[in-house]
Amino acid sequence: MSDQPDPKRRVSLQILGATLGASAFAYAMEPLRAWSKDLTMEQFLQKHYKEMSKDELAKVLQRVERDTKESYGATVTVKDPKPLPGVEFGYALNLSVCIGCRKCAEACHVENNHDRRTNNSYIRVLEMDQGTFDLERGTAQYAHAVPAPGKYYLPVQCHQCDNAPCVKVCPVQATWKESDGIVVVDYDWCIGCRYCEAACPYHARRFNWTKPEIPAEQITTEQGYLSNRIRPQGVVEKCTFCLHRTREGRQPACLEACPTGARVFGNLLDPASEIRWVLENKRVYVLKEELGTRPRFFYFFDE
Amino acid sequence: MNATSHVVTYPRFLWQAVTRAFEGRPLFYAWMTFLTAVALVGANAWAHQLAQGMQLTAMTDHVSWGLYIANFTFGVGLAAGAVMMVIPAYLYDDHEMHDVVLVGELLAVAAIVVCILFIVVDMGRPDRFWHIIPGIGRFNWPISMLTWDVLVLNGYLVLNLHICGYLLYMKFLDRKPDKRWYIPFVFLSIFWAISIHSVTAFLYGGLGGRPFWNSALLAPRFIATAFITGPAFVILLLQLVRRFTSFHVGDGPIRTLTSVMRVTVLLNLFMLGSELFTALYTGGAHSTAVKYLFFGSHGQNALVPWIWTAVAFNLTSALLLHLPATRRSLGLLDLACLLSIVGVWIEKGMGLIIPGFVPSTLHEIVEYVPTMTEWKITAGIWAGGFLVLTIALKIALPVLTGEASLANEKRGEG
Numbered sequence A: 001m002s003d004q005p006d007p008k009r010r011v012s013l014q015i016l017g018a019t020l021g022a023s024a025f026a027y028a029m030e031p032l033r034a035w036s037k038d039l040t041m042e043q044f045l046q047k048h049y050k051e052m053s054k055d056e057l058a059k060v061l062q063r064v065e066r067d068t069k070e071s072y073g074a075t076v077t078v079k080d081p082k083p084l085p086g087v088e089f090g091y092a093l094n095l096s097v098c099i100g101c102r103k104c105a106e107a108c109h110v111e112n113n114h115d116r117r118t119n120n121s122y123i124r125v126l127e128m129d130q131g132t133f134d135l136e137r138g139t140a141q142y143a144h145a146v147p148a149p150g151k152y153y154l155p156v157q158c159h160q161c162d163n164a165p166c167v168k169v170c171p172v173q174a175t176w177k178e179s180d181g182i183v184v185v186d187y188d189w190c191i192g193c194r195y196c197e198a199a200c201p202y203h204a205r206r207f208n209w210t211k212p213e214i215p216a217e218q219i220t221t222e223q224g225y226l227s228n229r230i231r232p233q234g235v236v237e238k239c240t241f242c243l244h245r246t247r248e249g250r251q252p253a254c255l256e257a258c259p260t261g262a263r264v265f266g267n268l269l270d271p272a273s274e275i276r277w278v279l280e281n282k283r284v285y286v287l288k289e290e291l292g293t294r295p296r297f298f299y300f301f302d303e
Numbered sequence B: 001m002n003a004t005s006h007v008v009t010y011p012r013f014l015w016q017a018v019t020r021a022f023e024g025r026p027l028f029y030a031w032m033t034f035l036t037a038v039a040l041v042g043a044n045a046w047a048h049q050l051a052q053g054m055q056l057t058a059m060t061d062h063v064s065w066g067l068y069i070a071n072f073t074f075g076v077g078l079a080a081g082a083v084m085m086v087i088p089a090y091l092y093d094d095h096e097m098h099d100v101v102l103v104g105e106l107l108a109v110a111a112i113v114v115c116i117l118f119i120v121v122d123m124g125r126p127d128r129f130w131h132i133i134p135g136i137g138r139f140n141w142p143i144s145m146l147t148w149d150v151l152v153l154n155g156y157l158v159l160n161l162h163i164c165g166y167l168l169y170m171k172f173l174d175r176k177p178d179k180r181w182y183i184p185f186v187f188l189s190i191f192w193a194i195s196i197h198s199v200t201a202f203l204y205g206g207l208g209g210r211p212f213w214n215s216a217l218l219a220p221r222f223i224a225t226a227f228i229t230g231p232a233f234v235i236l237l238l239q240l241v242r243r244f245t246s247f248h249v250g251d252g253p254i255r256t257l258t259s260v261m262r263v264t265v266l267l268n269l270f271m272l273g274s275e276l277f278t279a280l281y282t283g284g285a286h287s288t289a290v291k292y293l294f295f296g297s298h299g300q301n302a303l304v305p306w307i308w309t310a311v312a313f314n315l316t317s318a319l320l321l322h323l324p325a326t327r328r329s330l331g332l333l334d335l336a337c338l339l340s341i342v343g344v345w346i347e348k349g350m351g352l353i354i355p356g357f358v359p360s361t362l363h364e365i366v367e368y369v370p371t372m373t374e375w376k377i378t379a380g381i382w383a384g385g386f387l388v389l390t391i392a393l394k395i396a397l398p399v400l401t402g403e404a405s406l407a408n409e410k411r412g413e414g
C-alpha cells in the first residue's frame, strides 16, 4: 500500500477533517436558532384537535391568545364554537347580480387575519366573458371599473365539498369535514406538505409561505381556533364559512360586505331557509360538478 | 450459529465498516470533501428556508410543488430502477449480474435516502414529523396515497438494508448465506420496487382536479422511465467501480442493462406519444397544460426550453442505444446513459410536476422558476445521496472481494 499516507498522519488528518466538518455543520445550521426560538416543547407535543380533552383544549386556546399578544401585540379572544346539531351550511351566489367589485374578497382578508403584504384572501373573483363557463376565458387580474361590458363575475372560494379531495389526501388527518359540512384545518397539526393544495379543484387552499404580518390595530380580535386565528408559518389554511360567526348565528363576513346582495347563506336542513328556497326555485349551477366533489357552494341566476 | 459469536463478530463487522468507510487515497478525500461542502451549502439554505419560511422558494399557491417534489419523483424512479439488476440476477440466474447486484441494491438505498430528504425539505413543518408516524401520530391510511408512499418507501429502504447487510455480514464471516434469510426478501423487493413507483404515480394520478396528471398511463410511464434511469445510472456506476477499485466487474452486466434500456427508451417514447396524441387531438382542458409545456401559453413559456431539451436528449439516447457503433464503444454508451438520465430527470421532474399546476385549477397561468435556495438545497441533497452511496460502496466492495473479512482482521491483529 505505497499510495497510502502513513497511519499516524492519516489519523490526525481524519480528526482534523472531522472537527472541521462538525464546525462547518454547526455554522451551516446557525439560522435554525431563530426558528427554534419560537418552538416550545408544549407546542411540539400538542395533540390533534380531536384528541384533546376539554381542559387541554382550553389551555391551548389560552396559549394561542398569549402567543398572539407576544408576537403581534394584540389582545384577542380565541374561542372554539362547535357545529350546531341539525345544521348543514350551504352558500349560494347570484351570478346575475354580482358586479365583481371584490368587496367580499377584501372583507375576507380583514376578517380572517390574512397576511397584509400578500393581500391574501380566500376568495378569488374571476372576470368571465359573457356566453361561456370556460374558466380558461376568465381572469382574476382585472383592474378597471366594474362591471365591464360583455363580462360577468364568478367569485370562487372553498366549496366545502361533501366529498372533499383535500380531506382524502391529507396524510395526517389535519383537515376534516365537520358535522355542519365545513371543512376545517387544525393549524397546529398540519405538517405543511401541501398535498391538499394540489388536490383541491377550486384553488381554495392557501399556504403560509411566511409568518403572516398584520399590524396590531388591524387584527380581528374575535377569533376561532379552527378558523380565523392568525395561522403559524408553514401550514395550510382555508375558508371556513366564517364558522366563528356563522356557528353563533351571524352571517359570513363576505356576505355582509356584498353591496349587491348576491350572496345567500343558510342552513340546508331548514326547509324554511332562504338558501333552500334558492336551490328549489332557481337555476342552479355547480362548478366542476363532473369531478364528483359535491360542493356546498352553488351559483344561481335570476330569470 | 450461537448467539455469543454474533455479539462479538457483529460489532467487529460494524467497526470494520466504519474505519474502512473513511480511509482512502487523496482522490477519495477530495471527492468526499467536495460532496460534504455541497451538502453543507444545502443544509445552510434549508436552515434559512425553515427560519424565513418557504417564501424563499419560487413556489406559490398556484404552483405549490416545485423542484423538490420533481426531484423526489425522479429519485423514486432511480431506486425502483435498480431492481433491473435484481431480476436478471435472481430470476434468470445471470451469474455475472449476481456478482454485482449488490451495487444496485446499495444504489437503491442511497436513492431512497435522497427521496426522503426531498420530502423533508418540502414540508412546511418538519418539526411535526411525528404526526406522520403510524401509531404515534394520526396516519390517514389507507385513504391518503401519501401514507402509502411513506410505508412503501421506508419498507423498501429496510428491505434493501437487510438484504445488503445480511449478505455482507455473511461474506465477512466467510459463511455461506442462509437462503431463507435473504431469498424471500429479494423476491419481495422486486414487487416492492414496482410498488414504490406505482404508488408515487397514484399520488398524482389520483387527483381529479389536475387533468395533466389524472391519467392511467402515469404509473406505466413511471415504471418505464425508472427502467431507463436505473440501468443507465448503474452502467456508469459499474464502470467507475471498475476503474477505481479492485472489484471485478464483468462486461455481461453492462450488456444486459444496455439491452434493458434499448427496450425501455422506446417504450417510454411510445407512451409519451400516446399521451401527447390523446391530449392534443382531443383538445379542451386536457390539452392546455400540454400546450403550455411544449409551446408556452399566452406568452408564458418557462418550461418550453426544459421540455425540448428532454425530448432531444431522450431521442438522441434512444438513437445512440440502437446504433451498432454503440455496441463497440463504451464512450457512446456512456453518452447515451447520461443523456437519458438528464432527459428523464427533466421529463418526469419539472416536465411533469409543474404542468400539473399550470394552468391552475382556475385556469390562471402563474409560472415557476426555481430560486437559488431551491437549487442549493437540491444540490445539497444529491451530494448527500452520493456521500451515502460512496460510503456504502467503500464498505461493501472490500468485503465482497474478501479483502475485509473476519479472518483477515484476526491475521492483522496476530
Ligand code: SF4
Residues within 6 Å of the ligand: A169, A170, A171, A172, A173, A174, A175, A185, A189, A190, A191, A192, A193, A194, A195, A196, A197, A235, A236
Ligand atoms: S398541507 Fe397540512 S392539511 Fe394539507 S395535506 Fe398536508 S398535512 Fe394535511
